[in-house]
Amino acid sequence: MKTSARNEFSGTIQSIVNGAVNTEVVLDIGEGHELVSVITHDSAASLGLKVGGKAIALVKAPWVIVTRADSKLRTSARNKLCGVVAYCHEGAVNGEVIIDLGQGKQLAAIITNESLKGLGLEAGIPACAHIKASHIVLAVEE
Known part of the structure; x- marks a missing residue:
């Protein structure tokens, strides 16, 4: 598939x-x-x-909301998968965040570069993916 x-x-x-x-x-x-x-x-x-x-x-990666794992933010998104940022790649407008969930599972998210910087995301930072x-x-x- x-x-x-x-x-x-x-x-x-x-x-x-x-x-x-x-x-x-x-x-x-x-x-x-x-x-x-x-x-x-x-x-x-x-x-x-x-x-x-x-x-x-x-x-789809743009449907994923990313927060730092230590965030107190509560969302209406039903799903929350936490792990560690494996890497980030900044583009012209948006950036890609790859979260390592462990045991070979990774999750990709596309967020704005502004959010990427504002959250201070980089490799090794604990983060969570929220998905409706x-x-x-x-x-x-x-």
Whole structure:
């Protein structure tokens, strides 16, 4: 499977909860990390999602909110993955931040250069990635 999403996490479906409008899916991506995705009922049905089944979470790098790990900021984003900044790359307007989540897992985020500097992000700084549940696209292998 090829996609333009920079972040791809394979995992096992831990729970599926049908709400009035959407379906909430909890995916265990290993090493104590979980991702919660909110998708439509039709999407859940067409993917054939089942507890214990496998799925892939896709997250585009610009959809990720980055904070320092010691931040007291609270967000409405359902997902929070913390690790250590592996490296940062500054572009003309935006910068790329790679957070090492451990055990070979990394997460890429695109943030403004102003935010990159303002947060003081550089290799070795503990940081967290916040991702709204509605920004996680689920896929399954056929």
